[in-house]
Amino acid sequence: MARILVVDDEIGIRELLQEILYEQGHTVELAENVAQARAARLNSRPDLVLLDIWMPDADGVSLLREWNSQGLLDMPVVMMSGHATLDTAVEATRIGAADFLEKPITLNKLLTTVQQVLQRPIVRPAASTTGSFVAPTSVVTANTANTVAVRPVVATPVMSHAPTSVSAVQTNPSVSVGTEDVSRSGFLGSIPLDQPLRDARDEFERVYFEYHLQRENHSMTRVSEKTGLERTHLYRKLRQLGIDSRRRSS
The missing domain is CATH 1.10.10.60 (Homeodomain-like)
Structure with missing residues (x-):
């Protein structure tokens, strides 16, 4: 399964996406702003990044452009937004985004996009984002039918992976767990x-x-x-x- 970084300033969306992806067997790391996303990317390269566009400290498109210019865009990035225009989606794709999800995100759309993007070969865009470019026609938006509740809710992180330590399993202290x-x-x-x-x-x-x-x-x-x-x-x-x-x- 994949290591996925979810970057979104809304805690409810972060935690719900984490829970959905965790249930699919993925390891999920969370970041609530661009600064945390930078640190997470430098700490270890994720297999996939779900990146919100509008955040308090900086926007996701600027971070995408920064990663591209620094040679750090060696993993697929799926942009997310509930307010972005088509121009923004095209710009993100031009810079190197693998796909685009419009909020509210349907469960089927999320899982399908994640699966498809992880299976694609990684194609690095040119570091420079100037000059002419024909934007791909595969920029997609989510169907709002059967929408899952990807909305702000009060929640706290679930375990991103099954713990390797079993100190909590003390129902039978005599059991050896080496x-x-x-x-x-x-x-x-x-x-x-x-x-x-x-x-x-x-x-x-x-x-x-x-x-x-x-x-x-x-x-x-x-x-x-x-x-x-x-x-x-x-x-x-x-x-x-x-x-x-x-x-x-x-």
């Missing part, structure tokens, strides 16, 4: 590793949240603090995993 033991047994604690990643991840998260619920006596406030999930998102995650968050009577 690397060699895991490779020999095919189990991570009680979780069989011979299954699809998504299923294994769900089982880990189920054990993880049940552990914290028991430890905090089903206090959702404390579980929220311990897990780093805002309460609304925490309730939704528990429902998704089929976990009853109510305190059981003795």
